[in-house]
Amino acid sequence: MSSPLPGGPALPQERRLVTAIPGPKSQELHARKLGAVAAGVGTTLPVYITRAGGGVVEDVDGNSLIDFGSGIAVTNVGNAAELVVEKASAQLAAFTHTCFMVTPYEGYVAVAEALNELTPGDHEKRTALFNSGAEAVENAVKIARHYTKRTAVVVFDHGYHGRTNLTMGMTAKNMPYKEGFGPFAPEVYRVPVAYPYRWLTGPENAADEAAAAAIDIINKQIGAHNVAAIVIEPIQGEGGFIEPAKGFLPKIVEFARENGIVFVADEIQTGFCRTGQWFACEDEGIVPDLITTAKGIAGGLPLAAVTGRAEIMDAVHGGGLGGTYGGNPVACAAAIGSIETMKQLDLNAKAQAIGETMLTRLRAMQEKFDTIGDVRGRGAMIAIELVKPGTKEPDPQTTAAVAAACHQQGLLVLTAGTYGNVLRFLPPLVIPQELLNEGLDILESAFAGL
Structure with a gap:
């Protein structure tokens, strides 16, 4: 599957894991980062990126991860849109x-x-x-x-x-x-x-x-x-x-x-x-x-x-x-x-379609996993709030564990929330449908593995 933006990076639109996450080259770069960059500049996932586009980011070890973050809602049109x-x-x-x-x-x-x-x-x-x-x-x-x-x-x-x-x-x-x-x-x-x-x-x-x-x-x-x-x-x-x-x-x-x-x-x-x-x-x-x-x-x-x-x-x-x-x-x-x-590309329509897919899948997961207290959002700005089962008590520990499990399986997700208990999803608006579905499969397996 090629990049959905003509003239964009010739990146296969697929998840590909060839090392553990992060891989050895990323670990080496992260050691350099710790010695050179101020400690206050944090990192969600220390995989060091060489190319990105469509719905994936590729790291120095050759891993290709599905991107549900868009650089925190920045790369709506993708990371290297032709125009x-x-x-x-x-x-x-x-x-x-x-x-x-x-x-x-x-x-x-x-x-x-x-x-x-x-x-x-x-x-x-x-x-x-x-x-x-x-x-x-x-x-x-x-x-x-x-x-x-x-x-x-x-x-x-x-x-x-x-x-x-x-x-x-x-x-x-x-x-x-x-x-x-x-x-x-x-x-x-x-x-x-x-x-x-x-x-x-x-x-x-x-x-x-x-x-x-x-x-x-x-x-x-x-x-x-x-x-x-x-x-x-x-x-x-x-x-x-x-x-x-x-x-x-x-x-x-x-x-x-x-x-x-x-x-x-x-x-x-x-x-x-x-x-x-x-x-x-x-x-x-x-x-x-x-x-x-x-x-x-x-x-x-x-x-x-x-x-x-x-x-x-x-x-x-x-x-x-x-x-x-x-x-x-x-x-x-x-x-x-x-x-x-x-x-x-009518990315408003694309965002709406992403939202329909994500909300349908996430609401189905909410029925299966009682730690998902709320599913919310519009378009390609969707979130789930995690709580202790049977309550509305925030559960940041499970949130962090689900995010880490997704990262290990090659899905980049972000957390948020005043209580640190929200998983937020911001896929690029040009993400192929197959990658969107696969990312949601990984998320569901992360919950199933708790």
């Missing part, structure tokens, strides 16, 4: 950098135009480009504060927004993201989110009760008139792929509109066809004031953006936004290639 490689290579040969703030270039403008068109809403928009998701979130807060002349920022339980000082403060989970790194930026306030599986009075009450609780906290503890921005992931990523109960997000948006608060959708992990729509907030017809993007935007090259209402984005004085590398020309070229690939 991404073609456009980035051409730009690389022309020039690598001038700094858009010094002497600009068309690629930056073209990406901004594409994002203004693709993001929800038909209002006039503007875009600014940056390097990482955390940088995009931080700039969205800057923009909202400048526009509103307010300081407070509201975020949610289980949210993740980055690793800079401000975005660590906005992130809910302490370990490993915040431990020992404080003090954090002030004027960040956390409110409840409608977590259906864990809402104490039942999922049917989560939307109304969580929204009422969040709004009550904002009004009583902060003062709505002091809030510059409400920032939320439409599906919370690192927090465990938590999709807020239907109706919760519209209530929060309505409250923001009534009180002059900038509503920011953090679509860094959910954007660019990942959930079966260009952006996850489209599912409930939400039109954010600002939307932050990164990860899937550029086929693996570092690029991020804030896109939003023209009057909000343009409120910042000249020179107030930017950065030396923001909107790098090679990354911009890759983004244009990535977006064209998504359109040509």
Whole structure:
């Protein structure tokens, strides 16, 4: 089976194990890593990759692993999509950098135009480009504060927004993201989110009760008139792929509109066809004031953006936004290639099909294995939450054991969740159906072997 993207890497689309995982060459490289790289830079699975594409990654020992991680939702179009490689290579040969703030270039403008068109809403928009998701979130807060002349920022339980000082403060989970790194930026306030599986009075009450609780906290503890921005992931990523109960997000948006608060959708992990729509907030017809993007935007090259209402984005004085590398020309070229690939291959439809396959199989596994407490997600952003049988007590130990068993059998999976008890699945949207099925077979055998 060849690569599903014409002109992509000539990688057989198959799982192939020729050594134990990790193999001897990977182990040798990992020893070098431990001696050269800061210990704080962790590694999920120390297999060292030489080639990747379609639905597989190939390591230095010749093993080919099925990829259910996509570099944490980055390689939606695959690791070496033809148009991404073609456009980035051409730009690389022309020039690598001038700094858009010094002497600009068309690629930056073209990406901004594409994002203004693709993001929800038909209002006039503007875009600014940056390097990482955390940088995009931080700039969205800057923009909202400048526009509103307010300081407070509201975020949610289980949210993740980055690793800079401000975005660590906005992130809910302490370990490993915040431990020992404080003090954090002030004027960040956390409110409840409608977590259906864990809402104490039942999922049917989560939307109304969580929204009422969040709004009550904002009004009583902060003062709505002091809030510059409400920032939320439409599906919370690192927090465990938590999709807020239907109706919760519209209530929060309505409250923001009534009180002059900038509503920011953090679509860094959910954007660019990942959930079966260009952006996850489209599912409930939400039109954010600002939307932050990164990860899937550029086929693996570092690029991020804030896109939003023209009057909000343009409120910042000249020179107030930017950065030396923001909107790098090679990354911009890759983004244009990535977006064209998504359109040509209809990756929204592909993500929906992946979701149908995965949810059907995972719900069947839930019937067989009582450690699977919840199955959730949309499109190719799917998760299972593991608990002690007969309870909702989180079971991070079993989660880690299942992940390790999958890794040993050549399936790359990731864990997540505030309690460390979620297996999350983010296959490339170009993964062949046969590999998707085989990966799910491996996952089921891992549970059966517990």
